[in-house]
Amino acid sequence: MKTVLSGIRPTGNLHLGNYYGALINFVKMQQENRCFFFIADWHSLTTHPDPKTLHINVKDVLSQYLACGLNPEQSTIYVQSDVPEIAELYLLLNMHAYLGELEKTVSFKEKARQNPNNVNAGLLTYPVLMATDILIHNADYVPVGKDQEQHLEMTRTYANRFNSKYGVKYFKQPKPFNFGQELIKIPGLDGSGKMGKSEGNCIYLIDEPKIIEKKVKGALTDNGPEGENSPKPNYIENLFTILKVVSTEEVVSFYENLWNSGEQRWYGKLKAQLAEDIIKVTSPMREKINDIKNDDEFLRRVTEIGAEKARESASKTLKDVREIMGFRSF
Ligand code: TYM
Numbered sequence: 001m002k003t004v005l006s007g008i009r010p011t012g013n014l015h016l017g018n019y020y021g022a023l024i025n026f027v028k029m030q031q032e033n034r035c036f037f038f039i040a041d042w043h044s045l046t047t048h049p050d051p052k053t054l055h056i057n058v059k060d061v062l063s064q065y066l067a068c069g070l071n072p073e074q075s076t077i078y079v080q081s082d083v084p085e086i087a088e089l090y091l092l093l094n095m096h097a098y099l100g101e102l103e104k105t106v107s108f109k110e111k112a113r114q115n116p117n118n119v120n121a122g123l124l125t126y127p128v129l130m131a132t133d134i135l136i137h138n139a140d141y142v143p144v145g146k147d148q149e150q151h152l153e154m155t156r157t158y159a160n161r162f163n164s165k166y167g168v169k170y171f172k173q174p175k176p177f178n179f180g181q182e183l184i185k186i187p188g189l190d191g192s193g194k195m196g197k198s199e200g201n202c203i204y205l206i207d208e209p210k211i212i213e214k215k216v217k218g219a220l221t222d223n224g225p226e227g228e229n230s231p232k233p234n235y236i237e238n239l240f241t242i243l244k245v246v247s248t249e250e251v252v253s254f255y256e257n258l259w260n261s262g263e264q265r266w267y268g269k270l271k272a273q274l275a276e277d278i279i280k281v282t283s284p285m286r287e288k289i290n291d292i293k294n295d296d297e298f299l300r301r302v303t304e305i306g307a308e309k310a311r312e313s314a315s316k317t318l319k320d321v322r323e324i325m326g327f328r329s330f
Contacts, residue, residue: 001032001033001034002032002033002034002140002141003033003034003035003036003137003138003139003140003141004029004033004034004035004036004139004140004141004142004143004177005035005036005037005038005133005134005137005139005141005142005174006022006023006026006035006036006037006038006142006143006144007022007037007038007039007040007043007080007130007133008022008039008040008061008065009039009040009041009043009044010039010040010041010044010054010057010058010060010061011044011047011049011057011197012057012060012197012202013060013064013202013204013205013206014061014064014065014068014204014205014206015186015195015196015197015202015203015204015205016186016195016202016203016204016205016242016278016281016282017145017185017186017194017195017196017202018145019068019205019281020145020178020179020184020186020245021143021144021145021146021147021148021178021183021184021186022143022144022145023037023068023070023143024143024177024178024179024184026068026069026070026143027069029143030070030071030074030075031074033141035074035075035076036075036076036077036078036137036139036310036313037065037070037075037076037077037078038076038077038078038079038080038133038306038310039058039061039062039065039078039079039080040080040130040133041054041057041058041079041080041081042080042081042086042087042129043080043126043129043130044057045122046111046118046120046122046123046126047115047118048118058079059293059299060293062077062079062299062302062303063289063292063293063299064205064206064285064289065077066288066292066299066302067205067285067286067288067289067292068205068285069284069285072301072302072305072306076306076309076310076313077302077303077306078303078306078307078309078310079303079306079307080133082303082306082307082310082311083136083307083310083311083314084311085136085311085314085315085317085318086129086132086133086136086314088318089132089135089136089314089317089318089321090125090128090129090132092321092325093128093131093132093135093158093162094125094128096158096161096162096165097125097127097128097158099124101154101157102124102125102127102128103124105126105127105150105151105154106150107126107127107147107150107151108123108124108126108127111123126151127150127151127154127155128158130148130151130154130155131151131154131155131158131159134152134155134174135155135158135159135171135174135317136313136314136317136318137310137313137314137317138171138172138317139172139174140172140174140175141174141175141176141177142155142174142175142176142177143176143177143178144176144177144178144183145178145183145184145185145186146182146183146184146185147185147194147196148176148183149176149183152174152175152176155174156173156174158171159171159172159173159174160173166324166325168324170320170321170324179245184241184245185241186241186242186245187237187238187241187242188201188202188238189201189203189215189216189218189219189220189238189239189242190219190220191220191234191235191238203215203216203278203282205282205285205286205289206282206285206286206289207282207286208286209275209279209283212275212278212279212282213272213275213279216271216274216275216278217271217275219235219238219239219271220235221235221236221239221267221271222235222236223264224263224264224265224266224267225259225260225261225262225263225264226262227262228260228261228262229260229262230262232259236259239270239271239274240252240255240256240259242274242278243255243270243273243274243277246274246277246278246280246281247273247274247277251273251277255270255273258270
């Protein structure tokens with residue numbers, strides 16, 4: 001049985017990108033693997049969230065995880081800060097992470113550019129904390145979107161470095177996991193590259209159908225193809241990317257054919273179909289969310305059991321790592 005680990009930062013509601021990046025095929029995945037789904041609340045600290053909203057954000061992601069269909073009886077669902085073992089392994093791995101490589105990380109450079117007054121040490125060592133999350137359960141697979149590819153690569157570097165430094169074969173080489181070979185990037189409807197909370201272009205899983213219809217209707221389009229088999233501009237390719245994940249193959253090939261025919265004036269129909277299929281995906285979860293969110297007792301039980309199971313797995317790893325590194329008790 002393989003170990004799968006998936007994580008999301010509690011910085012807002014879950015959107016389609018999170019769903020297709022981090023929760024892909026979770027029903028089957030939970031049945032066939034040892035799965036961990038966690039809320040990366042320590043990761044969210046790099047931007048200093050308001051203490052009044054931190055817990056609310058964690059609760060939102062937890063409720064939405066459960067509303068999506070994550071099953072606490074099959075999987076371990078936990079909050080990162082409930083597992084102190086992660087902090088200790090993070091400290092130990094930090095000693096093997098070098099300034100040069102951390103400074104070169106794309107996400108670090110981007111965040112440092114966007115927020116030059118908040119380049120904190122946690123931001124620099126963010127990839128080490130993420131590697132810790134993965135290695136603490138010695139995960140085989142990590143469902144992620146394209147934006148996390150480099151972090152996964154760094155995790156493999158740290159796993160390798162640890163193994164060769166101490167002459168062991170302890171850590172596995174965790175692999176990113178998503179649709180087919182390529183990691184997915186769900187684009188925004190505004191023609192931008194990525195759907196993301198900070199980009200402000202998300203379709204949230206909790207969006208009401210009316211809102212989804214409005215957002216999709218507002219997606220950037222033009223007059224249509226400029227002839228038969230012409231290349232698609234990025235913003236049209238984006239709509240097809242989303243269509244491919246939410247719709248059936250028949251629907252996708254119907255619109256691919258329309259595009260290739262060079263015909264114009266069918267974007268209205270495409271958008272209506274896209275909205276309908278997105279609503280089909282999100283509705284079952286939206287309908288459950290409030291009941292789950294209001295059931296504090298259930299949420300408490302899930303996180304307590306989750307923390308217990310996650311700590312059991314994490315402390316086993318930590319015990320081995322301590323021993324490998326030479327810590328002994330008297
Ligand atoms: P976060 O919270 O930004 O995003 C959570 C997951 O959603 C994926 N994702 C996307 N996938 C496809 N298209 C998009 N537009 C899109 N937007 C977000 C992300 O790739 C991610 O899989 N550092 C992580 C959280 C984390 C983590 C981990 C993930 C911490 N430790 C260990 C996996 C394993 C993050 O900020 O994701």
